[in-house]
Amino acid sequence: xPLLELQNIHTxxxxxxxxxxxxxxxxxxxxxxxIGSNGAGKSTTLKTICGQTRARQGKVLFDGQDITAMKTxxxxxxxxxxxxxxxxxxxxxxxxxxxxxxxxSVTDKSVIDEGIERAFRFFPRLKExxxxxxxxxxGGEQQMLAIARGLMMKPKILMLDEPSxxxxxxxxxxxxxIVTELNREGMTILLVEQNxxxxxxxxxxxxxxxxGEIILQDDARELLSNPQVRExxxx
Amino acid sequence: xxxxLPQVLVDGLTLGFMYAVVALGYTMVYGILEFxxxxxxDLFMVGAFVGTExxxxxxxxxxxxxxxxxxxxxxxxxxxxAITGALGVGxxxxxxRPLRGAPRLVPLISAIGVSFLLQDLVRFSEAIYRxxxxxxxxxxxxxxxxxxxxxxxxxxxxxxxxxxxLMIVLTLFVxxxxxxxxxxxxxxxxSTASLMTxxxxxxxxxxxxxxxxxGGATGVLFAQNYGTIDPYIGFILGLKAFTAAVLGGIGNLxxxxxxxxxxxxxxxxxxxxxxxxxxxxxxxxxxxxxxFSILILVLLFKPEGLFGEAxxxxx
Numbered sequence: 001x002p003l004l005e006l007q008n009i010h011t012x013x014x015x016x017x018x019x020x021x022x023x024x025x026x027x028x029x030x031x032x033x034x035i036g037s038n039g040a041g042k043s044t045t046l047k048t049i050c051g052q053t054r055a056r057q058g059k060v061l062f063d064g065q066d067i068t069a070m071k072t073x074x075x076x077x078x079x080x081x082x083x084x085x086x087x088x089x090x091x092x093x094x095x096x097x098x099x100x101x102x103x104x105s106v107t108d109k110s111v112i113d114e115g116i117e118r119a120f121r122f123f124p125r126l127k128e129x130x131x132x133x134x135x136x137x138x139g140g141e142q143q144m145l146a147i148a149r150g151l152m153m154k155p156k157i158l159m160l161d162e163p164s165x166x167x168x169x170x171x172x173x174x175x176x177x178i179v180t181e182l183n184r185e186g187m188t189i190l191l192v193e194q195n196x197x198x199x200x201x202x203x204x205x206x207x208x209x210x211x212g213e214i215i216l217q218d219d220a221r222e223l224l225s226n227p228q229v230r231e232x233x234x235x
Numbered sequence: 236x237x238x239x240l241p242q243v244l245v246d247g248l249t250l251g252f253m254y255a256v257v258a259l260g261y262t263m264v265y266g267i268l269e270f271x272x273x274x275x276x277d278l279f280m281v282g283a284f285v286g287t288e289x290x291x292x293x294x295x296x297x298x299x300x301x302x303x304x305x306x307x308x309x310x311x312x313x314x315x316x317a318i319t320g321a322l323g324v325g326x327x328x329x330x331x332r333p334l335r336g337a338p339r340l341v342p343l344i345s346a347i348g349v350s351f352l353l354q355d356l357v358r359f360s361e362a363i364y365r366x367x368x369x370x371x372x373x374x375x376x377x378x379x380x381x382x383x384x385x386x387x388x389x390x391x392x393x394x395x396x397x398x399x400x401l402m403i404v405l406t407l408f409v410x411x412x413x414x415x416x417x418x419x420x421x422x423x424x425x426s427t428a429s430l431m432t433x434x435x436x437x438x439x440x441x442x443x444x445x446x447x448x449x450g451g452a453t454g455v456l457f458a459q460n461y462g463t464i465d466p467y468i469g470f471i472l473g474l475k476a477f478t479a480a481v482l483g484g485i486g487n488l489x490x491x492x493x494x495x496x497x498x499x500x501x502x503x504x505x506x507x508x509x510x511x512x513x514x515x516x517x518x519x520x521x522x523x524x525x526x527f528s529i530l531i532l533v534l535l536f537k538p539e540g541l542f543g544e545a546x547x548x549x550x
Binding site for chain 2: 076088092
């Protein structure tokens with residue numbers, strides 16, 4: 001049984017039919033990527049999973065549970081960490097407070113401290129910034145904080161929405177290295193990217209989404225060499 | 236004329252601390268919902284009535300006389316805070332939450348409705364229960380501290396001490412505790428906060444619980460300090476506390492505290508000196524005009540207030 005499964009999801013924004021019968025699966029331990037152009041429905045897919053927009057039809061199953069109608073905070077509690085597009089860190093909270101909020105559901109103080117230590121191991125820059133307000137940091141640092149904050153709840157799956165957006169190439173490289181490293185430690189990751197080349201090189205499988213529909217799904221390596229994908233997304 | 240200045244300052248501070256604590260309620264709710272809870276002043280009024288009824292009950296039972304005034308005062312304070320806190324949470328649940336997501340004017344009108352409802356409910360029940368709706372609160376602290384240059388009534392000291400304690404506790408709560416930080420997180424970004432497993436509805440409830448009980452506590456302080464209360468005291472005091480919140484920068488806790496003290500001092504100063512300075516053309520009765528002129532000036536020239544940040548349109 002897959003860890004996360006979307007079955008025939010239809011989502012609307014007002015009158016716009018944003019997702020048209022979308023089905024995807026993520027197995028535990030995988031890195032799965034969802035690639036597609038701007039407006040194809042990538043972010044909507046993640047928002048539908050975490051309950052920020054509602055599917056009008058279809059089901060979202062997670063860890064054997066139907067989470068389609070659950071509230072966002074309960075979905076997060078079930079073990080889904082969503083690192084949203086544009087990072088969305090709390091600008092007026094310090095780095096430490098941001099991390100503590102990521103661990104809001106964790107009651108054991110020592111687990112929180114361990115989580116913060118772990119975040120510093122992955123992102124040493126955050127340690128220097130621990131008492132700085134989130135909003136005063138650079139885009140790359142904010143992205144690191146957003147990912148670190150997502151990890152604080154010890155999720156079963158990490159969903160990353162365009163983590164490379166607006167970052168300098170060297171930082172993009174770093175972010176994808178961290179994705180690989182997290183996966184090596186056993187983290188399941190659903191990665192949404194416009195940067196298809198990078199995303200497919202760290203993923204095991206990929207889905208190509210176009211105007212709300214999955215038009216292709218395959219092993220990441222196959223997709224990378226697929227002429228249709230190369231022309232549309234890797235050019 | 237200057238000889239009365241210390242006294243004017245003492246009176247102004249007493250008043251200002253009350254505005255400050257009530258202003259916190261406005262600013263906390265605004266910080267999270269961007270909504271002005273116009274019924275907040277009336278929760279203050281309910282607190283004054285609950286506190287006074289507790290003391291009147293003690294008096295009727297004959298227990299007030301033998302009681303340590305501090306004990307009586309704290310019981311009164313706790314009961315008033317518990318009831319107004321619960322009332323605030325109930326009002327949010329019934330009158331505001333169903334309107335979340337509606338245009339901004341809608342909950343505002345609902346709040347004004349709640350305000351009238353509270354005033355008339357208190358008036359109605361007091362009229363039935365006591366045949367009158369003006370109450371005189373039993374006075375717990377009648378002594379005063381003679382400083383030579385000013386007389387500080389004990390009750391004014393109590394007002395200031397309690398107000399300062401409440402403000403310190405609130406500041407510690409918001410800055411140091413998990414739920415306090417969650418409150419700030421929700422104020423900054425609700426939808427992201429819910430991704431952190433934070434139950435936004437619970438945080439909003441907590442905000443109303445704290446804000447309303449602070450308002451209720453101030454009602455008790457007011458009844459002790461001024462003696463007489465009626466169901467309409469929440470209106471003007473609420474407006475002035477709101478002015479204080481705007482002056483400090485609405486949504487900003489420190490701003491509400493400083494704004495409250497400034498408004499209280501200005502009101503006291505204008506009440507005392509406007510008459511003499513204008514040869515009696517404008518007397519103390521114009522002191523309210525003064526507070527609201529400040530509101531207009533702030534809105535015209537520094538709408539973000541003393542401590543607020545200039546608002547950027549949210550994308």
